[in-house]
Amino acid sequence: MALFGKREVAFKVTGDKARWRAGREALKSAGIRIMETGSYEGETPLCSCGAKIDRRNYGPNGWIDRRIYYISVRPEDMERARAVLEGI
Numbered sequence: 001m002a003l004f005g006k007r008e009v010a011f012k013v014t015g016d017k018a019r020w021r022a023g024r025e026a027l028k029s030a031g032i033r034i035m036e037t038g039s040y041e042g043e044t045p046l047c048s049c050g051a052k053i054d055r056r057n058y059g060p061n062g063w064i065d066r067r068i069y070y071i072s073v074r075p076e077d078m079e080r081a082r083a084v085l086e087g088i
Contacts, residue, residue: 006075007036007073007075008074009072010081020070024071027081032080033073033074036071037071039070
């Protein structure tokens, strides 16, 4: 992850952490420098206590992943990154 420089989002997915990890590995193996990668909450939790516990996640099907995962690359690497991530 680089601290300075322009970056563009090449990959963005909701609730699919395995695909996000596969995208990171594919970019690394292709030699494309990843500027930033991470995740953030897609929806705010229902409770307002600040505990970040969402009661909708505890159902018969288990945990529901509502996070948004992203990967940012340099603008000059954007076309190559899209080509690599197309198959994922």
